[in-house]
Amino acid sequence: MSRAEESPMGNGTLIRIRGLVVRIGDRVIASVPELDVGSGECVAIVGESGSGKTTTLLAALGLVGDVSDLGVRGVDISGEITVCGVDVVAAGPGELRGIRGSRAALVMQSPQAALNPTMRLGTLMRRALARHGVKGAAARSRAEEAVKAVLLDPEIMRRYPHQVSGGQAQRFAIALALALGAEIVLADEPTSALDVTVQAEVVAVLRRLRDERGLAVLLVSHDLALVSTIADRVLVMRDGAVVESGPAAELFDRPRDAYTRELVAAVPALPSREEER
Amino acid sequence: MSVLSADAVTLAYGAAPVVHEVSLAVDEGGVGLIGESGSGKTTLARALLGLLRPRSGTIRYGSRDLAALDRSGRAEFRRAVQPVFQAEALDPRMTAAASIGEALTTHHRMSRAGRRARVAELLDGVGLDPALAARRPHQMSGGQRQRVAIARALAVEPRLLVLDEPTSALDVTVQARILDLLEGLAGGRGLGYLLITHNLGVVGRLCRTSHVLFAGRVVESGPTRDLLVHPAHPYTLALRDAVPRLGGEPPRASGRTEAAPAATGCPFRLRCPLAVDRCRDEAPEAREVTGRRVACHRAEDVLERALDASRWRGGTGHPAHHIQKGH
Amino acid sequence: MTAPVVPDAAGAATPALRRTPLRWLVGVDRLAVAGAALLALIVLAALLAPWIAPHPEDGGSATHPLEALLPPSAEHWFGTDQVGRDVLSRVLYGARTSLLIAVAVLAISGGVGVVLGVVAGYAGGWVRDVIMRVTDVFLAFPALLLSLALAVVLQPSVTTVIVAIAVTWWPWYARLTASVAASVATRAFVDSARCLGVPAPLIVFRHVLPNSLTPVLVQLSLDGGGVILTAAALSYLGLGAHEPTSEWGLMVQQGQSLFTTNWWVVTFPGLAILITAFAFNVLGEGLRARLTR
Numbered sequence: 020m021s022r023a024e025e026s027p028m029g030n031g032t033l034i035r036i037r038g039l040v041v042r043i044g045d046r047v048i049a050s051v052p053e054l055d056v057g058s059g060e061c062v063a064i065v066g067e068s069g070s071g072k073t074t075t076l077l078a079a080l081g082l083v084g085d086v087s088d089l090g091v092r093g094v095d096i097s098g099e100i101t102v103c104g105v106d107v108v109a110a111g112p113g114e115l116r117g118i119r120g121s122r123a124a125l126v127m128q129s130p131q132a133a134l135n136p137t138m139r140l141g142t143l144m145r146r147a148l149a150r151h152g153v154k155g156a157a158a159r160s161r162a163e164e165a166v167k168a169v170l171l172d173p174e175i176m177r178r179y180p181h182q183v184s185g186g187q188a189q190r191f192a193i194a195l196a197l198a199l200g201a202e203i204v205l206a207d208e209p210t211s212a213l214d215v216t217v218q219a220e221v222v223a224v225l226r227r228l229r230d231e232r233g234l235a236v237l238l239v240s241h242d243l244a245l246v247s248t249i250a251d252r253v254l255v256m257r258d259g260a261v262v263e264s265g266p267a268a269e270l271f272d273r274p275r276d277a278y279t280r281e282l283v284a285a286v287p288a289l290p291s292r293e294e295e296r
Numbered sequence: 297m298s299v300l301s302a303d304a305v306t307l308a309y310g311a312a313p314v315v316h317e318v319s320l321a322v323d324e325g326g327v328g329l330i331g332e333s334g335s336g337k338t339t340l341a342r343a344l345l346g347l348l349r350p351r352s353g354t355i356r357y358g359s360r361d362l363a364a365l366d367r368s369g370r371a372e373f374r375r376a377v378q379p380v381f382q383a384e385a386l387d388p389r390m391t392a393a394a395s396i397g398e399a400l401t402t403h404h405r406m407s408r409a410g411r412r413a414r415v416a417e418l419l420d421g422v423g424l425d426p427a428l429a430a431r432r433p434h435q436m437s438g439g440q441r442q443r444v445a446i447a448r449a450l451a452v453e454p455r456l457l458v459l460d461e462p463t464s465a466l467d468v469t470v471q472a473r474i475l476d477l478l479e480g481l482a483g484g485r486g487l488g489y490l491l492i493t494h495n496l497g498v499v500g501r502l503c504r505t506s507h508v509l510f511a512g513r514v515v516e517s518g519p520t521r522d523l524l525v526h527p528a529h530p531y532t533l534a535l536r537d538a539v540p541r542l543g544g545e546p547p548r549a550s551g552r553t554e555a556a557p558a559a560t561g562c563p564f565r566l567r568c569p570l571a572v573d574r575c576r577d578e579a580p581e582a583r584e585v586t587g588r589r590v591a592c593h594r595a596e597d598v599l600e601r602a603l604d605a606s607r608w609r610g611g612t613g614h615p616a617h618h619i620q621k622g623h
Numbered sequence: 624m625t626a627p628v629v630p631d632a633a634g635a636a637t638p639a640l641r642r643t644p645l646r647w648l649v650g651v652d653r654l655a656v657a658g659a660a661l662l663a664l665i666v667l668a669a670l671l672a673p674w675i676a677p678h679p680e681d682g683g684s685a686t687h688p689l690e691a692l693l694p695p696s697a698e699h700w701f702g703t704d705q706v707g708r709d710v711l712s713r714v715l716y717g718a719r720t721s722l723l724i725a726v727a728v729l730a731i732s733g734g735v736g737v738v739l740g741v742v743a744g745y746a747g748g749w750v751r752d753v754i755m756r757v758t759d760v761f762l763a764f765p766a767l768l769l770s771l772a773l774a775v776v777l778q779p780s781v782t783t784v785i786v787a788i789a790v791t792w793w794p795w796y797a798r799l800t801a802s803v804a805a806s807v808a809t810r811a812f813v814d815s816a817r818c819l820g821v822p823a824p825l826i827v828f829r830h831v832l833p834n835s836l837t838p839v840l841v842q843l844s845l846d847g848g849g850v851i852l853t854a855a856a857l858s859y860l861g862l863g864a865h866e867p868t869s870e871w872g873l874m875v876q877q878g879q880s881l882f883t884t885n886w887w888v889v890t891f892p893g894l895a896i897l898i899t900a901f902a903f904n905v906l907g908e909g910l911r912a913r914l915t916r
Contacts, residue, residue: 067467068438185333214332214494219538219547241467244540248547271542285472286542287497345818374820381811388812389833398829402819445815452819 031058033123033203033235034079039098041074041083047259049074051098054254058202059233061225063250063267065243065282071259072239076205079237080125081107081115103202121151124196126206130188134180140191141176144198151199165198166191168232169224186217190224197228203235204228210245222249244286247271255279297358298323299456299488300344300377305353307339307512314339315512317353322456322490326482328499328506328520329492330535336512337492341460344490345379346370375403378449382461385445386433392419392444393429399451418447422477439470446477456488463498475501496532497539500524508532510564511557518588526602528585528595530568533602562593570594570601655909658844661902669718678709680716680869692885702887704878710887714895716869721899724785724854725847731789733843736796741832743797744804745823751801758794767791767853774862781870784854784863792846799842803835810834837914845907848900855896871896 036054040047049071056062064072077083079102083094100107103122105114119125127133135143141162148158163173169190175183183191189209196204204225210218226249228234240246246253247267254264255276263276274280298321307315315336320327322344331337342348343355346362355362357373365373379385386395396415400406406414416426422443433441442462449457459478463471479502482489491503499506499520507517508531516529527533540547557563562580565571574593582591585599592598668675677700687707695702701710743754761769770787777783807813808831816826855872857863864870871892878888 067469215496215538215540215547216332216494216534218540222540222547241469242540243468244542245547247542248540281469283542285468287472287475287495287501287539342814345814347814347817371820374818377818379815379818381815384811385815386812387816387830387834398816398821399819402821448815 031233032056033058033103034237035099035101036075036079037099039075039078039100040096041071041078042095042097049078049256049259051075051254051256051261053264056203056235056237058235059229060252061229061236061238061250062252062254063238063240063246064254064256065240065246066256067241069258070256072256073207074259075256076125076207076237076239079107080119080123080205081110082125120147120196121199122201123203123205124193124199124201126189126192126196126204126209128208128212129185130192131180131183131185133192134188136180139177139179140183144176144195147195147199161198162194165194168197168228169194170220184217185213186220189213189221193221193224193228197232197234201234203237205237205239207239208241209238211240211242218245225249243271243282255282298356299358300490301356302340302344302350303354303356305340305343305350305355307336307343307348308351309339313351313512315343315509318507318509318512318514319353320507320514320517322488324486324488326488326499326503326505327490328503329490329509330494330496330499330506330532331509332494332535334511335509337509338460340509341379341458341490341492345377345458346373371403375452376455378452378454378457380442380445380449380457380459380462383438383441383465386441386448388433391430391432392436392447395444396429396448396451399448403452414451418451419444421450421481422447423473437470438466439474442466442470442474443477446474446481450481454487456490457482458490458492460492461494462491464493464495471498478502494535495539496524496535508535513563513591514582514589515564515592516588516590518590522586522588526599528588528590528599528602529564529592530570530594530598531564533598534567536602562591564592570597653909654905655913658902658904658906658909661898662906665718665899665902666722668715669722672712672715672719676709676712676715678712680708680712692881692888694885695887701891702885704874704888705881705885710874710891713869713874714871714891717871717874717892717895718899720781720864720868720870721851721854721896724781724788725850725903727785728788728792728850728854729843729847731785732793733796733839735789736793736798737800737832737836737839739793740797740800741804741827741835744801744835745808745827745831747805747808751805754797755801758797761791761794762798764791767856770853770857771860771862774857779862779865781864781868784857787857787862788850788853792850795846796839796842800835800839803838804831807831807834841907841911841914843907844903844910847903847907849903851896851900851903 032055034054034056036051039049039051039054041049054062054075064075066072074083078096079100081100083096096108098108103118105118107115134140138146144162145158148154148161153161162176166173166175171187171190171194175187175191180188193204206225210221213221222245225236229236236249238246238250250267252265253267253270255262255270255278257278263270263274263279270279271283274283301319301321303319304317305315305319306313306317318340320329329337329340339348343350346355349363357365357369357376360369362373386392390398393412393415396418397411400411400414415429419426419428424440424443424447428436428440428444436444462478463474466474475498478489481487482502491499493499503520505518506520506523507514508523508529509515510531516523516527516532523532524536527536538547555566558566560579561577562568562571562575565575568575572594578593580591580593582589583595585595672680687703690703690707691705693699693703699709699711701714704710704713739754743751769791773787773790774783777786813826813830816830821829854863855870855875858870858872859876861876864873866873874892875889875896878885878892882889
């Protein structure tokens with residue numbers, strides 16, 4: 020299922036960012052010197068609100084400073100962003116729309132808000148597939164396969180968005196991305212509105228898709244513990260700048276930056292048996 | 297005697313009860329109430345705050361039935377028990393000073409100057425710059441808002457706080473600071489609190505005793521440490537294993553969280569990896585198992601599993617240990 | 624949900640904003656500013672009518688047969704009517720009547736509706752049921768029909784118009800406020816006030832009411848135009864203002880038969896109605912866009 024070999028950039032790099040700087044007026048709200056996400060890899064951006072992590076994620080999809088799409092003025096974006104072989108900074112809206120929602124999918128904090136409340140999930144899925152030219156039996160089997168891949172019962176397609184739980188909606192959003200052929204999922208705090216048990220399910224699904232299908236994940240979260248359970252590489256951001264980055268295990272074991280250490284210390288510790296004695 | 301207690305309390309909005317015969321008591325020190333959304337924990341909090349009347353059972357303030365309090369008793373209860381909610385506890389149109397001032401003047405007369413001084417003192421007490429007094433909620437960060445809400449609750453010098461997911465809407469670093477604050481406040485003033493959350497990691501720090509709520513029933517209660525280290529109910533185990541920890545071991549997904557609680561037998565059985573025929577036929581009664589009360593037919597087997605798992609988890613290679621002990 | 628664009632920047636603590644009325648208005652979109660400016664102009668015209676009107680209003684007492692039905696000229700910009708009164712001056716004075724009616728109706732129906740609505744919304748239960756059944760009764764009649772009936776029973780006058788319209792309009796505000804207040808009442812800060820032991824009336828008027836007002840204010844400004852149109856309609860039907868009062872609806876009624884020969888008599892008061900109603904609507908829409916995001 021991995022389509023890495025199709026990637027025009029070779030070696031399966033799906034997102035490549037170099038020297039990205041996003042400014043509003045004179046203020047730098049996100050500055051990322053280097054970020055790569057390859058297929059089958061999960062890269063996480065960690066930081067608190069205001070750190071620029073969400074801005075970076077949206078910039079990768081061409082959703083920042085894109086006047087034609089969202090009408091935000093005064094946002095200045097410079098640097099190099101390549102997503103699935105498309106130069107995001109230079110691309111026109113049409114070209115961007117071609118990647119968004121098909122090869123690169125955005126998963127938000129509350130997917131229910133993004134799902135049309137008047138449509139059954141199945142209808143939503145069918146329409147989305149039809150827009151990409153997949154219809155009839157092919158669409159049905161593709162939808163069913165995607166829904167099963169996120170460990171949902173295909174019966175869920177008969178329900179409306181308000182009839183499913185937050186965790187189910189989140190997994191359906193991922194299924195939708197899969198059905199449309201996403202190679203990379205950009206997830207913005209996908210579990211922070213969920214209970215820990217439900218969060219565990221969403222994480223399990225993402226891990227599975229990464230391992231089995233080579234799905235790439237760019238995850239934005241404030242929760243270092245959560246990130247440590249899925250990310251291969253981590254960028255820690257604060258006040259718009261990257262303060263530390265590196266392989267996840269190394270970063271958690273030997274955090275160099277004071278802020279990273281604070282993040283590590285903020286993880287609620289569960290007592291283990293050794294401590295009990 | 298406990299400051300606040302529930303005795304076999306059943307709560308309902310419509311016909312179907314949301315909380316079934318729950319008993320618990322809160323006095324000095326912290327008590328945890330843990331459950332997922334939909335478990336009835338917020339409904340129970342509202343009842344304990346006197347915002348919702350029980351369908352049956354009694355909520356007691358000291359030795360007195362909350363429903364039977366007279367006017368002065370009720371005013372006393374209002375001063376003694378204060379909530380801290382997840383979000384939106386401050387009127388969006390009021391400044392921090394006005395919100396805290398309202399708490400100060402509801403029960404006592406106070407001069408304008410006295411009020412201003414006390415507001416500054418309270419803000420300082422929760423680690424905020426008194427200059428923040430002039431701000432409205434939308435001009436503050438989430439952590440600042442929550443601190444102001446805590447200052448407002450403390451303004452009436454309560455004996456007990458009911459904390460309903462006080463940190464769930466916050467970033468982890470801010471969450472940690474708010475928990476530090478609460479811990480310090482409770483220790484310093486001999487304040488009691490009931491901490492309601494879905495995250496077992498949070499109660500671990502702050503509560504000596506905890507109750508686990510599933511589908512409106514307390515399925516396990518006992519010392520928090522025991523619940524965390526070796527749970528005796530499969531649901532407690534699932535909650536514990538779902539908490540993400542530093543160091544790679546992924547949070548464990550537990551069965552199908554979307555499965556509705558079973559109507560007959562044990563409500564948890566449809567999600568339970570250990571369910572047997574008996575769980576389908578017979579609803580488990582709460583019983584004593586090694587120092588805690590648990591409503592599960594297979595508590596002993598769960599304990600065994602949990603012990604195994606924690607031995608395995610608590611192994612030496614746990615990076616979180618190095619880090620935490622490092623400073 | 625986070626805002627779609629750069630929520631990180633937006634989520635950061637914002638410095639205390641100075642909220643001067645002027646700045647606030649500039650922040651409002653241009654539509655609202657245009658509506659407010661237009662309305663301000665109309666209010667100004669109404670207030671200053673005695674000084675800026677080129678000719679006396681003249682009531683109905685004086686006739687100037689020689690000057691009747693003169694077309695617009697440098698002397699009479701809007702021409703004169705069938706008894707020789709200056710139409711421009713009457714339109715200016717008419718603004719006083721129309722605005723008086725609009726303000727009075729909105730104040731009465733808005734006041735009654737909001738108070739009953741907020742009580743119904745916060746209290747719920749039987750209180751809400753009783754208040755809502757009463758509004759149902761009023762809403763069962765078409766507004767204009769009820770106004771007509773009332774205006775027939777009472778003496779035709781400006782006061783009658785005000786009472787008649789207010790009686791038919793308050794239930795809308797009551798319903799709107801009740802539904803908003805009911806949802807505000809479930810918010811945590813209301814529970815928080817209850818837990819402090821703040822008495823119910825104080826909770827209603829200190830917390831619930833101010834937080835329920837936004838949609839009502841928008842509706843009120845949108846309805847200003849409607850009131851002016853309804854008042855004009857009632858006067859047009861002879862049930863409201865009558866001679867010698869200058870009132871736009873009345874002027875339209877008196878001038879309509881002359882439209883083909885002396886178009887100015889009916890056109891200028893008609894335009895005044897149109898522009899004023901339009902100004903209210905634009906202001907309302909602008910406020911809606913600004914306040915209810």
